[in-house]
Amino acid sequence: MKIDFKHNPGAHCESGVTVNMLRFYGVAISEPLALGIGAGLFFSYMPFIHLHGMPVFSFRSLPGHIFSRVMKHLGIKVNKRRFLNRGASMQALDKLLEKGIPVGVVVGVFYLTYFPKEYRFHFNAHNLCVIGKEDDVYTVSDPVSLTLNELSAADLLRVRFAKGTYPPMGKMYWVKHPPAVTPNLKKAILNGIKHNCKRMLDIPIPYFGVKGIYLLAKHLRRWEQRLGERKAALCLAQVVRMLEEIGTGGAGFRYMYAAFLQEAAAILNNPAYLRFSDDMTSIGDLWRDFACEAARRFKNRNDQLCTYEQLSEKLTQIADREKNLFSRIRQHIS
Amino acid sequence: MKIEEVPQDDGYLKDTNLRDIYYALDNDGKYRQVASTGWTPKTEALNLTWELISEEAETIRQDVLAGRKSPLAYHMAMRLFTVGILASYSGISRKIIKKHMQPKGFERIDGATLAKYAVAMNMSIEELKKLDG
Structure with missing residues (x-):
């Protein structure tokens, strides 16, 4: 059996x-709106x-935050579960x-079988x-795919119980109660923006937000x-990969956030x-x-330019x- | 970035049904979704990462040939398995994995343990014993 679920790439x-899940429950919001309300930048x-x-x-908030925050701000009840037992995780699904x-x-x-080999870290x-x-x-x-994909039960089980840093442990989440009333988008947007300003400007340790960029x-x-030519090049490549890794919408979510602000302008009038x-x-x-410049650097190590x-x-x-932009946005809201 | 500036540089996604989705501006200055097949700087970053991984694996391969390390160490490097990752996939302790990464330890692995490694790294026992692949 297959649920009548409209797949939209994201x-x-x-x-x-x-966004796809919300649309299934009759709440049509765009992906940039979800990013903004979820304070994902x-x-x-x-x-x-x-x-x-x-x-x-990283150019995004911690995994899971966007979903939780969007659902919370739209007043939708969700359930989340992790598993110790593999069989139980599939039965529950x-x-x-x-x-x-x-x-x-x-x-x-x-x-993940339908990912190209080069992307499988x-x-x-x-x-x-x-x-x-x-x-x-x-x-x-899978939002990063243009069409639906298939996974055998064994393959799905294996990726749900992948190991390494932050193992997912079969984590799954679903909507418990569809929204009863039309969510208040304006309020959700303003909340999301405020929260995002706070995260970019106010975290008092130097690793996060604009402080992290300065560091x-x-x-x-x-x-x-400090690291030698090779390691330095590798680190630089890592920054570029995270910035443009499949799933940022370009420039480490910055373009998607700009799209969000554009939509916010219309909704907030x-x-x-x-x-x-x-x-x-x-x-x-x-x-x-x-x-671009970083790629030039790690490709041609003698580039003096x-x-x-x-x-x-x-x-x-x-x-x-x-820093300037988020300060101005905050000033404008308050 | 304008829609016509969205790169279509045919990276590794080209032959799959996956795409990089960009948000870019149309002629009226409105943001739209655009699917991209890849961007060269990103592909180069990915290439560099894999280049260094294979270089490291090659060093280990030489070590195996010289009898300093076991094929297990090589297969782990090729698949980016650290001792920790392999331990959690296979359920074998880190200490024992480290022992098996040495030639002497590797010779003494029993069949059941070999099978566990093979399943964890998605390869056959024969492949695991050999150096290529």
Whole structure:
């Protein structure tokens, strides 16, 4: 059986699943709106955590936050579950499917069969929505895919219990009660923006928000001396990959957030957000520019035209711009 | 970024049904979704990452040939399995895995344990014993 579920591709797995699931329950919001309401734009640089021997960079909030926050702000009750027992995790999934409920699951991509080999790292926070089962084959709606995909029960079980950093442990989530009243979008949007300003500006430790970008700029300047040419190039490649990794909508969610601000301007009937959107677009362009230069650096190691020094300058400039923009947005709201 | 500036550089997604979805501006300055087949700087970043992984695996391969490490160590490097990841996939303790990454330890692995490694890394026991692949 297969649930009548409209699959729409999205830029990002989590916001994509959230939006597709909401549409199934009759709440039509766009993916950028989900990102904005979920306060999903972020930056973090954690030099003390290592993945494959490299520090961790991220342009988004923690996995699971967008979904939870969007549902909370729209007043929709959800359920979440993790499992210790593999068999139980599949039984619980089947039970929900039989009731006609689409189920979001968190998976690791290393054994995700329809991903190209080059994308399969031990990354354990990918989201997809299971929408049907026929014999032993599950139909899944993965937002980063243009069409639906199929996974055998064994393959699905394996990715749901992927191991490594942050194992998903069969995590699944679904809508408990569909919304009774039409959600108040305006309030949700303003809340989301406020929360995002706070996350970008106010976290008092130096690894997160704009402070994190400044810290990365400061460290990156000396990467080559401190880590050696090879490791420095690898770290730089890692930043570019996280910035443009499948699922950011371009420039580490900056373009998607600009799209959100544009939509917010229309819904709130406030043209000020159009200016903020333009600003966010040009910040996105700066990130893309940074990625281009960084790629030049790690590809041609003797390129004197862009040095770590200059890349660091660029990042500082981006941090200044983001700090300025979020401060202005906050001023405008309060 | 404008819609016509969205890169279509044919990266690794080209032959799959996956796409990078961008948000880009149309002629009226309105944001739209655009599917992309890839962007060169990103593909290069991915390539560099894999290049260094294979270089590391090659060093280990040489170590195996010289009798300093076991094929298990090589297969782990190729598949980005750290001792920790393999331990949690296979249920075998880190200490024992480290022992099996040495040639002497590897010779003494029993069939059941070999099978556990093979399942964890999705390969056959024969492949696990050999160096190629």
